[in-house]
Amino acid sequence: MRSERRHHRERLKKGRAGYWAGYASQRAGRVIDTPTPCSCWVCRNDDPTRQQLRADAAWRKIERA
Numbered sequence: 001m002r003s004e005r006r007h008h009r010e011r012l013k014k015g016r017a018g019y020w021a022g023y024a025s026q027r028a029g030r031v032i033d034t035p036t037p038c039s040c041w042v043c044r045n046d047d048p049t050r051q052q053l054r055a056d057a058a059w060r061k062i063e064r065a
Helices: 002-015 020-025 028-033 050-064
Strands: none
């Protein structure tokens, strides 16, 4: 099992070497766990953060009032 985990981590490091505009080569370990550095539209991560969800909910509440 341990060798399999190591194999998959190395495979992901090689596959994600071009992520973060080439900056991933210096931080290969972090890119394995977080392929997108943030949730902005530039990073192409469409999942909103909790902060964005709270802000949207607050805005909808204001609009209804």
